[in-house]
Amino acid sequence: MGTPPFTTSPPASPHPVRVLIVDDSATIRGFIARTLRADPEILVVASAADGQMAIDVLRKHPDIEIIVLDIEMPDMDGLTALPILLKTVPGVQVIMASTLTLRNAEISFKALALGAADYVPKPSARDLGSATEFQRELNEKIKAIARAARKGRREATAPTTIPSSSAAQSPVSSLPLPPVSIMERADALAIASSTGGPQALVEMFKGLAGKLARVPVFVTQHMPPSFTTILAQNIAKAAGTPCYEAVDGETVKPGVIYVAPGHFHLIVEAAATGANVVRITQSPPENFCRPSADPMFRSLASIYGRKLLGVVLTGMGSDGKAGAEQIVAAGGQILAQDEATCVVWGMPRAVAEAKLAKAVLPLPQLPLYILRAIA
Numbered sequence: 549m550g551t552p553p554f555t556t557s558p559p560a561s562p563h564p565v566r567v568l569i570v571d572d573s574a575t576i577r578g579f580i581a582r583t584l585r586a587d588p589e590i591l592v593v594a595s596a597a598d599g600q601m602a603i604d605v606l607r608k609h610p611d612i613e614i615i616v617l618d619i620e621m622p623d624m625d626g627l628t629a630l631p632i633l634l635k636t637v638p639g640v641q642v643i644m645a646s647t648l649t650l651r652n653a654e655i656s657f658k659a660l661a662l663g664a665a666d667y668v669p670k671p672s673a674r675d676l677g678s679a680t681e682f683q684r685e686l687n688e689k690i691k692a693i694a695r696a697a698r699k700g701r702r703e704a705t706a707p708t709t710i711p712s713s714s715a716a717q718s719p720v721s722s723l724p725l726p727p728v729s730i731m732e733r734a735d736a737l738a739i740a741s742s743t744g745g746p747q748a749l750v751e752m753f754k755g756l757a758g759k760l761a762r763v764p765v766f767v768t769q770h771m772p773p774s775f776t777t778i779l780a781q782n783i784a785k786a787a788g789t790p791c792y793e794a795v796d797g798e799t800v801k802p803g804v805i806y807v808a809p810g811h812f813h814l815i816v817e818a819a820a821t822g823a824n825v826v827r828i829t830q831s832p833p834e835n836f837c838r839p840s841a842d843p844m845f846r847s848l849a850s851i852y853g854r855k856l857l858g859v860v861l862t863g864m865g866s867d868g869k870a871g872a873e874q875i876v877a878a879g880g881q882i883l884a885q886d887e888a889t890c891v892v893w894g895m896p897r898a899v900a901e902a903k904l905a906k907a908v909l910p911l912p913q914l915p916l917y918i919l920r921a922i923a
Contacts, residue, residue: 564591565694566611570602570626571595571618571645575673580616580645583683589691598622599629603636610637613697614690618670619646619655627655627662634663639701641693643686645670653774657746657782665693665891666743669772684836689743692864692892732881734857734921737763738848740841740871742770742863744891746779748911749861753787753805755915760789763922764824765805766814766848768841770863773810780807800824808839815847824851835867841895845871854879857921859914860905862890866898876904883917884908 567584569592571577577595584590593609596602598621606612615633619626630642644659644667646652656667668686671679737760741749749769769779776793783805784791791805794814800806800823808814812828819825827847834840841860845868848856858875860868862885872882884896884905889912900908907917 566591566593566613568612568615569595572597572621579676587687599624606636613694615642617642630662641665641697650774653778657778696892732854735855736852737765737857739767739859740868741861744862745769750786753783757788761803764800768808768839768844770837776810794826796828798826813839813843815843841868842871846874849874849878856880858882860884860896860899863895864892865894868895869898872899872904881906886910
């Protein structure tokens with residue numbers, strides 16, 4: 549039998565996010581449950597010890613909104629259970645949880661391709677006492693993904709109405725797009741992303757495949773080590789362009805995609821030789837993140853100025869906004885992904901609402917604008 553639903557005090561929020569925890573370790577299940585139950589906006593409905601138990605629980609509780617799903621479990625692992633869970637309750641959101649190994653990173657990427665919303669690096673049982681960052685990240689991701697899913701469901705069921713006001717009162721993501729001709733020719737491309745970013749990056753780079761030979765590309769995706777290794781491999785395959793984790797001290801070359809390694813900020817400096825040099829640093833996290841987009845954007849703005857194009861993709865929080873301000877101040881351009889195609893419209897919303905984005909675009913349209921800017 550699966551672990552029965554937790555008995556909890558009524559949550560402070562009238563509409564808490566309803567969560568199912570799936571992990572074969574009772575210790576980890578209990579730890580995650582305590583973490584989530586401390587947040588009044590989250591209600592832990594039940595837990596399960598393997599994929600089949602999770603399917604059974606979900607059938608009994610179809611109002612579950614978020615599943616935190618372990619990868620390695622006996623009887624039925626997370627990757628096997630994932631498509632069945634998604635089919636059992638269409639619209640349920642799944643966050644994969646795995647320890648930091650290269651194999652688990654590869655499996656997590658497969659899960660994202662199968663429909664998982666996101667992932668979290670899970671602490672081992674012996675590291676639970678120092679897992680405050682995991683606790684913060686998991687709670688924030690659950691709430692952000694649930695808010696986005698709820699909004700999508702409301703919009704899908706809302707009756708169609710004719711707008712009664714001008715475009716000035718429309719959401720940022722639906723404002724008219726500016727003409728492409730106002731965009732400066734770019735000599736470098738910088739991309740920031742977080743929740744939903746791995747899927748968005750791969751899709752976007754497919755649209756840029758074979759067309760990045762003239763510019764260097766810099767990517768900061770909020771990810772831990774091992775995961776950034778697999779991310780770089782996936783981007784290289786999608787783009788048909790060399791892509792790897794940035795190495796400290798290497799000379800920047802056009803036609804190469806540099807990914808910020810997990811736990812390191814990626815910045816670029818001008819060397820005495822006149823070349824630009826990659827630096828990876830472990831300076832303090834910014835916006836709770838390392839790597840963070842803001843240090844990358846700042847450094848690139850100082851190097852490339854008006855010849856820099858920044859792109860802010862799906863992600864929670866506002867990382868990238870402060871750096872985007874410096875890009876714009878230096879004369880560079882910012883593009884942002886629109887709300888409809890984001891897993892979480894946090895980072896791009898921050899730059900859009902600050903009026904820093906030259907255009908707010910659906911993900912499939914971003915490659916067209918990027919190519920016109922770098923051509």
